[in-house]
Amino acid sequence: MSHLSNSSPKRFLHPAGAPVAPPRLYGGRIMMRPLVSHDFEAWSEVRLRNVEWLTVWEPRRSEFLADPATDRDAFERRCVARDRERQNGSAYTLGLFFNNILIGEVNINNVVRGAMQTGTIGYWIDRKHAGNGYVAEGVAAIIKFAFDELKLHRLEVCIIPRNSNSKRIVEKLNLRFEGLAERFLEINGVWEDHLRYAITTEEWHERRDALTHEWLTIKK
Numbered sequence: 001m002s003h004l005s006n007s008s009p010k011r012f013l014h015p016a017g018a019p020v021a022p023p024r025l026y027g028g029r030i031m032m033r034p035l036v037s038h039d040f041e042a043w044s045e046v047r048l049r050n051v052e053w054l055t056v057w058e059p060r061r062s063e064f065l066a067d068p069a070t071d072r073d074a075f076e077r078r079c080v081a082r083d084r085e086r087q088n089g090s091a092y093t094l095g096l097f098f099n100n101i102l103i104g105e106v107n108i109n110n111v112v113r114g115a116m117q118t119g120t121i122g123y124w125i126d127r128k129h130a131g132n133g134y135v136a137e138g139v140a141a142i143i144k145f146a147f148d149e150l151k152l153h154r155l156e157v158c159i160i161p162r163n164s165n166s167k168r169i170v171e172k173l174n175l176r177f178e179g180l181a182e183r184f185l186e187i188n189g190v191w192e193d194h195l196r197y198a199i200t201t202e203e204w205h206e207r208r209d210a211l212t213h214e215w216l217t218i219k220k
């Protein structure tokens with residue numbers, strides 16, 4: 001018998017060491033998991049209600065592509081695409097839930113292995129739930145996942161200088177400021193400068209206990 005046939009699929013790891021199974025991550029109050037097709041109604045509701053709040057901070061969506069917020073098939077294709085990215089280790093996109101309600105997303109994009117072992121963190125939250133520190137919890141949880149499970153070496157967050165709400169996330173988590181990247185990303189149709197903040201696995205190991213206590217522990 002082949003050595004493959006009697007092994008549980010869970011035992012097979014991605015060649016880069018990344019787990020293939022859908023992750024479930026927890027902060028003190030939030031939970032994160034990949035979105036699936038039955039999340040369409042929740043996705044549609046939260047994205048349509050937050051169009052003005054989010055559009056100014058996101059890449060412009062092509063008018064030739066169906067909108068996953070209004071088109072169920074497009075949302076299902078988005079879920080499949082995100083699953084493929086996770087399985088090939090290039091990106092990890094997780095829905096952010098509070099009390100089992102979808103309130104946003106936190107992701108690691110642009111995962112590069114080889115000599116770099118890096119990824120870029122992104123996030124958004126429903127305006128109705130803003131100001132409660134939920135995204136900082138989600139970012140702390142995904143940092144832990146990236147260093148402890150994915151074994152990445154460096155993570156970065158890139159922020160338009162005028163996005164003061166987003167800058168509060170990296171300030172609260174005390175990520176290291178690296179500098180300004182000019183015309184770095186296309187946001188809402190414009191090549192925008194971005195401030196770059198980073199953390200490496202060495203810093204995570206030094207700060208793991210404090211970050212875990214502050215953001216990932218359930219407070220009574």
Ligand SMILES: CC(C)(COP(=O)(O)OP(=O)(O)OC[C@H]1O[C@@H](n2cnc3c(N)ncnc32)[C@H](O)[C@@H]1OP(=O)(O)O)[C@@H](O)C(=O)NCCC(=O)NCCS
Pocket residue numbers: 053054057123124125126127129130131132133134135136158159160163164165166167168169172
């Ligand atoms: C940036 C963002 C993810 C922060 O998430 P959050 O969970 O609200 O973060 P926090 O609770 O830590 O709040 C951050 C700051 O937002 C501001 N804020 C709080 N509540 C707010 C509200 N209801 N509306 C507007 N701003 C608010 C406050 O200045 C707060 O700082 P403080 O805690 O020192 O008072 C969220 O503002 C968002 O989704 N913005 C639109 C998308 C975006 O900018 N994504 C990031 C691109 S880099």
